Amino acid sequence: MHAIRALSFDLDDTLWPIWPVIERAESALHAYLAAHCPRTAAAFPVPAMRALREQVAREYPALAHDFTAQRLICLERALQASGEDPAHARPAFEALYAERNRVTFFDDALPALDALGARYPLAALTNGNADLARIGIAPRFSVIVAARDMGIAKPERAIFVHTTARLGFEPHEVLHVGDDPWLDIAGAARAGLRTCWVNRQGSPWPAELPPPDLEVPCLARLAERLCAVPPPSRTAL
Numbered sequence: 354m355h356a357i358r359a360l361s362f363d364l365d366d367t368l369w370p371i372w373p374v375i376e377r378a379e380s381a382l383h384a385y386l387a388a389h390c391p392r393t394a395a396a397f398p399v400p401a402m403r404a405l406r407e408q409v410a411r412e413y414p415a416l417a418h419d420f421t422a423q424r425l426i427c428l429e430r431a432l433q434a435s436g437e438d439p440a441h442a443r444p445a446f447e448a449l450y451a452e453r454n455r456v457t458f459f460d461d462a463l464p465a466l467d468a469l470g471a472r473y474p475l476a477a478l479t480n481g482n483a484d485l486a487r488i489g490i491a492p493r494f495s496v497i498v499a500a501r502d503m504g505i506a507k508p509e510r511a512i513f514v515h516t517t518a519r520l521g522f523e524p525h526e527v528l529h530v531g532d533d534p535w536l537d538i539a540g541a542a543r544a545g546l547r548t549c550w551v552n553r554q555g556s557p558w559p560a561e562l563p564p565p566d567l568e569v570p571c572l573a574r575l576a577e578r579l580c581a582v583p584p585p586s587r588t589a590l
Contacts, residue, residue: 356526358527359458359476359487360476361477361478361541362477363479369464370459373457374433375588379412381448381451385444389534390441390445393432393434420480420482421450425446454483456488465571466490467493469580470493475495475520476527478507479499479500480507481499496510496520507533508535509537510540524544524546525546527546528547528548528567529548529549532553535559538550538565539562549565549575551570551571
């Protein structure tokens, strides 16, 4: 870890648990539809809307990097099928998106980001559509890279290399931190980054994948580990 000069972080299930967020967001979406588009709300309760979204994701693999586009297609299709105005798709999405950005951080997340950010440049690297400005943590990151903006998603090599280039370091000088063995750890390793698996559930590592460089049960442990080494130079080689 002495060679690490910067870190990149996954967001969902690394900084906050995502399923409570999704459930609240889908409930907010349904409440909007019930108030403004009652036929759509009746035809597409939360489980049916979720199934439709999964169907749209299968039909549009080229949009795998853009959850917002997938969701808008899903809403337009549901509204049209119910005989209601598809112009409601955008405000309905905004009702969902407001809740999508109301996250509850893991207790260790913000203290760890602050401790690590005092010593290293930090990047956020996400396949999701979280808005870090709305959430309030954008200033903690020197670089924010989203799959939606890049047109590609993790585990593609190019999105990791782009992130390290934005940070101003070589891939082997950047530690990628995430919860997903395939998208985060295997993807980052193939791009030449060092890797840290945040294993909050104590899950076994997938036998078919090379192990991460580091495994921690929480971000507090990562901060303890990296803050115990001499501070790195912030000048790129």
